[in-house]
Amino acid sequence: MTESIHPIASLLAALARGITGVQVLWAGCEPDERQRIYFANHTSHLDFVVLWSALPSEIRAHARPIAARDYWEETSLRRYLAERVCKAVLVERGTVAKSKSHDEAKFVGRSLIEDLTAALGERNSLILFPEGTRGNGEKIGEFRGGLYHLGLRRPDVELVPAFLENMNRILPKGEYLPVPMLSLLTFGKPIQVESHESKDVFLERAREAVSSLRRIGPA
Amino acid sequence: MMTAIHDSILMWLFGGVLCLLVVLTIVGSALKRSYNSNVSRVTIDNFNAQIAAWWKMCVVQALSLVFGRIGSLVLFGILSFLAMREYLTLVPTRRGDHRTLFWSFFVIMPLQYCVLGFHWYVLLAIMIPILACVFIPTSIAVAGDTAHFVERAGKIQFGLMVCGYCLSHAAALLQLKIPGFGGHSARLLLYLGLVVQMNDLLQYVWGKLIGKHKIAWRVSPDKTWEGFLGGMVSATALGTLLWWATPFTPLQSAGLSFLICILGFAGGVVMSAIKRDIGIKDFGGVIERRGGILDRIDSLCFAAPIFFHVVRYYFAPWP
Numbered sequence: 001m002t003e004s005i006h007p008i009a010s011l012l013a014a015l016a017r018g019i020t021g022v023q024v025l026w027a028g029c030e031p032d033e034r035q036r037i038y039f040a041n042h043t044s045h046l047d048f049v050v051l052w053s054a055l056p057s058e059i060r061a062h063a064r065p066i067a068a069r070d071y072w073e074e075t076s077l078r079r080y081l082a083e084r085v086c087k088a089v090l091v092e093r094g095t096v097a098k099s100k101s102h103d104e105a106k107f108v109g110r111s112l113i114e115d116l117t118a119a120l121g122e123r124n125s126l127i128l129f130p131e132g133t134r135g136n137g138e139k140i141g142e143f144r145g146g147l148y149h150l151g152l153r154r155p156d157v158e159l160v161p162a163f164l165e166n167m168n169r170i171l172p173k174g175e176y177l178p179v180p181m182l183s184l185l186t187f188g189k190p191i192q193v194e195s196h197e198s199k200d201v202f203l204e205r206a207r208e209a210v211s212s213l214r215r216i217g218p219a
Numbered sequence: 220m221m222t223a224i225h226d227s228i229l230m231w232l233f234g235g236v237l238c239l240l241v242v243l244t245i246v247g248s249a250l251k252r253s254y255n256s257n258v259s260r261v262t263i264d265n266f267n268a269q270i271a272a273w274w275k276m277c278v279v280q281a282l283s284l285v286f287g288r289i290g291s292l293v294l295f296g297i298l299s300f301l302a303m304r305e306y307l308t309l310v311p312t313r314r315g316d317h318r319t320l321f322w323s324f325f326v327i328m329p330l331q332y333c334v335l336g337f338h339w340y341v342l343l344a345i346m347i348p349i350l351a352c353v354f355i356p357t358s359i360a361v362a363g364d365t366a367h368f369v370e371r372a373g374k375i376q377f378g379l380m381v382c383g384y385c386l387s388h389a390a391a392l393l394q395l396k397i398p399g400f401g402g403h404s405a406r407l408l409l410y411l412g413l414v415v416q417m418n419d420l421l422q423y424v425w426g427k428l429i430g431k432h433k434i435a436w437r438v439s440p441d442k443t444w445e446g447f448l449g450g451m452v453s454a455t456a457l458g459t460l461l462w463w464a465t466p467f468t469p470l471q472s473a474g475l476s477f478l479i480c481i482l483g484f485a486g487g488v489v490m491s492a493i494k495r496d497i498g499i500k501d502f503g504g505v506i507e508r509r510g511g512i513l514d515r516i517d518s519l520c521f522a523a524p525i526f527f528h529v530v531r532y533y534f535a536p537w538p
């Protein structure tokens with residue numbers, strides 16, 4: 001994978017920053033080039049671009065979003081944006097749930113984690129929205145298990161929670177014209193999977209880490 | 220507005236304001252360097268923040284002089300946009316308001332400034348109060364979400380009124396053609412701004428000196444009857460002394476200054492009440508770098524449209 005940033009990606013990032021006037025607060029950690037998984041709440045198509053644009057450019061070149069294959073491969077424009085422009089890691093969504101047997105689910109899940117681990121590699125950081133789909137902004141949905149498995153597999157990678165505010169009001173699900181309200185992005189303190197921590201406990205803790213970063217009251 | 224640059228009275232007035240600001244800035248930084256127990260830190264910081272805000276207002280005023288007619292419209296249009304953005308960021312809206320908000324930002328607000336640019340005074344006066352007042356609830360109703368319907372329509376309408384209607388009337392002062400006053404209408408904006416700001420400052424000073432009886436203490440604990448009356452009388456006196464720069468007689472100038480002071484107070488109290496309602500101290504507090512425009516225009520926002528319409532009615536006859 002090349003390390004240069006696609007010019008369209010830079011353009012989109014500048015545009016997203018202009019529309020959302022995003023104000024970034026590194027509350028729990030400093031920007032760092034070390035490998036990290038940034039995980040955030042998800043309410044808008046702009047989420048990834050805004051979060052990505054908030055990273056300093058040398059970090060940005062190595063930060064890849066994780067996106068749902070079924071959505072981003074639907075049209076050729078989406079595929080181009082996801083694969084070429086944003087260098088997204090496309091993963092199957094919901095296939096684990098759809099799998100017929102327990103064993104099959106386990107197999108699909110494992111190959112997904114393999115893909116993500118491979119994408120992480122030695123140098124890259126990932127941007128992940130563990131809810132798996134865009135919410136309505138009122139409540140953060142339950143987290144999927146990928147974050148937990150990645151955290152177990154790669155304990156050296158920091159898991160950085162982030163909270164994006166107001167994005168659901170700027171460009172909510174189902175709308176295509178943005179309203180230029182201001183958004184706030186807060187990065188929290190990195191967490192990691194504790195030894196003997198069960199998946200559910202960790203995921204709930206991760207969700208709490210994200211929602212505790214809210215700065216304006218619930219919209 | 221090339222005439223504004225060659226308007227020597229305006230330049231003297233503006234130059235005077237700048238000199239005063241330079242003096243205040245020097246005093247402010249001297250105070251900051253010698254923090255002591257006699258004057259509290261908070262008071263000094265407030266003082267310096269206020270001076271910084273006045274500098275910004277002067278920059279806006281100077282730019283509107285330099286840019287000319289169209290430029291000043293664009294400038295105030297941008298200010299309106301930023302103010303509206305700040306307001307709506309902090310005032311909760313619902314998913315069903317999305318398209319209405321889009322129209323408010325990208326159609327109604329720009330239209331208001333276009334109408335102003337074309338001097339369609341009737342439309343300028345009725346566009347947001349009447350046309351938007353019909354459009355907004357209709358648009359929310361069509362979107363289908365009826366929860367908190369009246370509240371939501373009210374919030375958006377009020378935002379348009381304050382950020383669009385009221386602020387555009389400050390720019391409208393620059394467009395006024397008063398017989399015998401030539402192209403000197405820029406002085407009216409400076410006059411309005413000076414009286415409003417002096418009123419704010421003097422209310423604060425009088426309140427600190429002799430303030431005892433609170434007005435609306437739940438809304439803003441600093442406001443007292445002594446401060447309100449003292450500030451009003453002294454700012455009206457100062458405004459009256461500026462009559463030579465305006466098309467008004469001293470008596471008219473006194474009356475208009477008095478009006479501006481009362482409206483300045485009203486604007487300040489209302490914006491404070493909104494902040495209390497949302498649960499913030501300053502609009503600029505939550506959204507640090509890009510916030511604070513609403514904190515600056517609070518006392519101007521009610522005074523501008525009423526001052527404009529009074530002046531237009533009595534001094535710039537139809538059309």
